[in-house]
Amino acid sequence: MASPETMREIRLRLAGRVAEHVRNDSGDIAPAVRHEPVSFYLDPELFAREQQKLFRETPLVACLSGELPEPGSYLSFDDAGVPIIVWRGRDRVVRAFLNICAHRGARLCREAIGAGHRLTCRFHGWTFGSDGRAIGVPEEAMFDGEIDGDKGLVAVPAEERHGLVFVQATPGSHMDLDAHLGDFGAELAALDLGQAVRVHETEFEVNANWKYVLDTYFENYHVAALHRETFAPNFLHRVRLFDAWGGHHRLTFPQRGVLDWIDKPEAEWPIETLPLAYFIFPNTVIPLGTVATPNGAYFSVNQIFPLGVGRMKNRYGVYAPYGVRSPEHQADLKAAFDAGVLVLGEEDYSVTGESFPALAALPPDKTFPIGRNEVGVQNFHAHVRRALAD
Ligand code: FES
Ligand SMILES: [Fe+2]
Numbered sequence: 001m002a003s004p005e006t007m008r009e010i011r012l013r014l015a016g017r018v019a020e021h022v023r024n025d026s027g028d029i030a031p032a033v034r035h036e037p038v039s040f041y042l043d044p045e046l047f048a049r050e051q052q053k054l055f056r057e058t059p060l061v062a063c064l065s066g067e068l069p070e071p072g073s074y075l076s077f078d079d080a081g082v083p084i085i086v087w088r089g090r091d092r093v094v095r096a097f098l099n100i101c102a103h104r105g106a107r108l109c110r111e112a113i114g115a116g117h118r119l120t121c122r123f124h125g126w127t128f129g130s131d132g133r134a135i136g137v138p139e140e141a142m143f144d145g146e147i148d149g150d151k152g153l154v155a156v157p158a159e160e161r162h163g164l165v166f167v168q169a170t171p172g173s174h175m176d177l178d179a180h181l182g183d184f185g186a187e188l189a190a191l192d193l194g195q196a197v198r199v200h201e202t203e204f205e206v207n208a209n210w211k212y213v214l215d216t217y218f219e220n221y222h223v224a225a226l227h228r229e230t231f232a233p234n235f236l237h238r239v240r241l242f243d244a245w246g247g248h249h250r251l252t253f254p255q256r257g258v259l260d261w262i263d264k265p266e267a268e269w270p271i272e273t274l275p276l277a278y279f280i281f282p283n284t285v286i287p288l289g290t291v292a293t294p295n296g297a298y299f300s301v302n303q304i305f306p307l308g309v310g311r312m313k314n315r316y317g318v319y320a321p322y323g324v325r326s327p328e329h330q331a332d333l334k335a336a337f338d339a340g341v342l343v344l345g346e347e348d349y350s351v352t353g354e355s356f357p358a359l360a361a362l363p364p365d366k367t368f369p370i371g372r373n374e375v376g377v378q379n380f381h382a383h384v385r386r387a388l389a390d
Helices: 009-024 046-051 175-180 185-189 212-215 326-359 374-388
Strands: 034-037 060-064 073-077 084-088 096-098 111-113 118-120 127-129 134-136 158-161 164-167 197-204 241-245 250-252 276-280 284-288 299-308 311-320 367-370
Touching: 009 241, 034 374, 046 299, 046 374, 060 073, 060 084, 060 250, 060 299, 111 367, 118 134, 118 158, 118 175, 158 175, 158 276, 175 185, 185 276, 197 326, 212 299, 212 311, 212 326, 212 374, 250 374, 299 326, 311 326, 367 374
Parallel strands: none
Antiparallel strands: 034 367, 060 164, 073 084, 073 111, 084 096, 118 127, 127 134, 158 164, 197 311, 241 250, 250 276, 276 284, 284 299, 299 311
16 A cells, blocks of 8 residues: 655645646636525524534544643533533543533533543532543432442543544444545644644634635635735635545645746745645634745644524634744744634624624525635535435
C-alpha cells in the first residue's frame, strides 16, 4: 500500500491545480445549479430530524485532543442537545458521559473545563470518578437495599482520532468512526492536529438557522461584496478547489499572491500559505490560515450547533498547531483571532443574523439558486438531505 500523503504533498498537488485554474480563470464547479427551497432552513419537522440524525446519531467533534491535555482533564458542553462531559481517564483514554447525576439527575459538572479524577454532585453529594463509576455515596447504608446497578454515569460513545475527540450523543448507540470518516481520515491524519493548543476562544450566537450560517463557509462568491474591505483585497473569489469525501470536504480559496508565483518553478511556490478549509460533516469547519501569516502558524475551529430552527451557536477557537513558539507567534495568533472575530461578527454573522428572520415571509416553495460556483454549499445540502433520508 502506498504511504499516506503528507501535508506538503497535498499542498503541492493543490497548488498545481490552483495554478491551472488561475491560468484558465476557472474553478472547481458543480455539474448544475441547485434550486433549494427556503423550507430547507425553516421547516421545523426537518429541523427535528436534523437534531436526531445529525446531532444525536452522527459522530461529532467534541473538542481537540489538546483541550484534554492531562489524565483527569474534562470538558462539558450541552450544544449537541444533551449535556455531555468528556473526561480523560488515568489510562489517558477519553470517555464521555451524560452530564447527569446517576442519583436524581442533577447537573454533575458545572464548569466548561476542569481537571481532576472526581466530581461531586452538589445535590446529595455523590462522587464519580473519571471512569464514570460512583466512588462515593454518602451514607449509602441508609438506602437499605441494592443500588449498584443504578450508580454509574450513563456513557455515550467517545473516541479520540487524529487529534480530535469524537462523541455520539446517544447512550448505547454504536459510533462507527471508520464508516463516518472513510478516506477523509487519512486527510485528517495528515493535518496532524494532535499537538495543537487552543490559544483563544469565544462563542457566537446568531439568529439564523445553523445551515444558513454554515453555507457562508462553503463558497467564496460572497468575498468580493461582503468582505470587500477585509478579505477581498487578498483573495481571488473566482477560483476555488473543491474536494469531497462524502459529506466532508476541503475547500481551497487561493489568495491573490498566487498571481506572483504560478509562473515560477514549483520549488519556489509558497505552498504553506495556500489557505485550506476543512469541513467535518455535519458541523465542524477548520480553516487553515485565514489571514496573511504563514499557514503553519495557526488554524481555527468553528463548531456550529443548532439552538433552534432560527438560532445557532459557533464555538470558535484559534489554535497553535505545535504550541506557541515565540512572542511573534503569540502576536500572530492574537491577530488571527481578532481578524476572525471581526469578519465573522461584523460581516458573515451580521448578514446572516440580520437576514434570516425575514425568510419566513417568503412563500415556502420559493427556491434559492445555488450556483455551480457554490459547489461546497451544494454538496453540504445534498448530504444533509441524504443523511435525513436514510
Ligand atoms: S442528584 Fe446527584 S447526588 Fe443526588
Ligand atoms: Fe465569509
